[in-house]
Amino acid sequence: MRQFFRSGILGVSMGIATALLPVSSVGQSIGSDKNTLPDIGVVASEVLTLDKEMLVGDAIMRQMRGQAPVIDDPVLTEYIQDLGNRLVLQAENTKFPFEFFIINNSVMNAFAFYGGHVGVHSGIITRADTESEVASVLAHEVTHVTQRHLARRALSQQRSSPLQIASMLGSILLAMANPEAGIAAMQTSTAVANQLNIDYTRSNEQEADRIGIDILYQAGFDPKAASTFFGKMAEEYRTSSRPPERLLTHPLTEKRIADARNRMRRYPDVRLRPSLSFNLAKARLLARYQFEPDYALEHFKAVVENDTFAIRDAGLYGLAIAYLANEENLKAKQINDQLLARTPGNLFYVDLATDIALAMGKADEAIAMLQKELEHKPRNSVVVLNLANAYMANDNHDAAIELIRDYLLVHPHDQLAYQLLSNAYKAQKSYKGMHQSKAELLALYGAYPNAIDELQHAYNYTGDDHLEKQRIRARIQQFRDEQEKLKQF
Known part of the structure; x- marks a missing residue:
């Protein structure tokens, strides 16, 4: 399915994001290390409970959808989510479902933030030689989340004023998607940012390397891919202009590369066919x-x-x-x-x-093929969204709307589905449904004022349907409540 591109939508102004620009190598040693991990949940929860972490993570993800070049491609999204899930299954201390997504950026970076969100730049995948190399990056980021490194860093941030923290973290969020654009913003808060980054990397990177490598191995990947990709990233920065150190919370050092290679010797050879x-x-x-x-x-x-x-x-x-x-x-x-x-x-x-x-111009052929696939893969995002798109191309908007509405019951955060639904309602000249779908899409970007405006437009098309009026008013209030929650952060 060809990607639908959003235009000019900005998320709410949020500052609570800890970018973890990946460095590659990840790991934990074999044997009893799992049983000797520190009990990090208690201290981290003092500053950021799991419930609040999920709320903050959801808010950041909405902003990422609105501001960053997230690749909204069902095929690629399903691939990276399946790959990430294989690693999460081997991780300990998982408290919530993980969401993996791809940023359209050729720079070799990745990052994690609150609530189990892990983003990977497309450059990681296109420059990797094996799936194990990509998995090594994801395992490293998964470890940062499961060990609650972000919550621990939030504890250290209490030493700085809220204004400094918001400035620094907002700049880091921008740097996630576009490091060059983030440089100027970071310069306004370098003093506090530098200290926090140093504290963060010194206290957490060894742990992420040690634990992540074992997750990689236990998930059936080649653990040696961690050190090979580590070296690949080091070579990348050696032959190109290196981003400022303050933008890399995972600094590439010769010591870390050497440590990763030494760790590899403890693992047996794993030979895998190309994926x-x-x-x-x-x-x-x-x-x-x-x-x-x-x-x-x-x-x-x-x-x-x-x-x-x-x-x-x-x-x-x-x-x-x-x-x-x-x-x-x-x-x-x-x-x-x-x-x-x-x-x-x-x-x-x-x-x-x-x-x-x-x-x-052969929508009928596409529909026939996809209906057969739907029998075996009901509610699969690739099949459903392609079938809805084919229905719309064949002017069967009723079928598209029914299919998407059913799909959204299970996948309520799928922005492409809301885009298709809005287009289907528009083609039907069902303007109430069109505005409601646009409102939900805008809410996924964190643009609540715009979403409320769309619902108010939808309200004007309800006629004498008092129950629908009541539903729309309730949804408007929910969006206002979400706005208020953001202000509390």
Whole structure:
């Protein structure tokens, strides 16, 4: 499904975010280390309870959706969430569900913040050679969350004034998505930021390295990938202009690289086949998000001709995406049909098949294919949202609305679903539903004043439906209450 881009939506002004720009290597030693971890929950909870941490994390995530280039792609979102969940299953001290997401940024960074949110830059995936390397970064960030390093840092921040903390943390939030843009803002609060970053890294990085590596190994990945990717990131900064140290809460030091390599010796060799899903995700990011269409076509032609992708079918997939982007639909279809024949039901291929069919004006074919997939994967985001999009292309807006409304009962934070729903209501000239859907979408960005405005527009279309008027008034009050909660932080 081709991405729907939001335009000009800004989240509420929030300052409570601790960016953890990833460094790569992660780990915990084998054996009894798990049983000797410090009881960190009590001290951390003194300053930030788990309930409050989840509220703060939700507020930050809304701002990230509104301000950062979050890739709103069901196929990639499902991939990174599944990969992250494999690691979380092996982690101890998990207190809430994790949400993993991808930022469209070629810089090799990742970060974690309150409430189990972990963001990874697309550059991590496109520059990694194996799935284990990506997993090593995620395991490191998962460890920061499960060990409540962010809450511990909040405790240290009590030494500074609220104004200084808000200034510094707001700048870090900006730096998550765009490090260069964050530099100027950081300069206004460097003194407190520098001290807090030093305190944070000294007290927590060893623990994240030690524990995360064991999570990586227990989840079935190659633990040596942690040190190899560590070295890859060090080389990246060695040959390019390095961001200011204050923007990196995970400084790349030779000692940390050496420690990671020494730790690897304690683990047995793990030999894994190349991951098809990882290589498909990498090809999709390159072809659809990183390269311009003409360059993507030339790049993937060369990849296929020289057989330079770890899995040939992933290179062919990238080429099919590039053909579609260059409006060579038939060539894209011929390649993708072969891929689907070899791996039926693969959602990367199913998604592309839908885009190709719609580009060729064959919505009926897409609907028939997706309805079969829906029988086996009910409420799967890739299938449902593609099917809704195909219904809309076929002017069956009622079916699209029914499908999306049912899906949102299980996935209430899916912004792409609300965008599609709003478009479907608009095509029907059902303006009440359109404004209500826009309101929910704006709320996901933390733009509550704008969301309230949309609900007030929806109210004007309710006619004599007094029950609906009451529902809208109640929802407006809920948004106002959410605004008030933010002010308490």
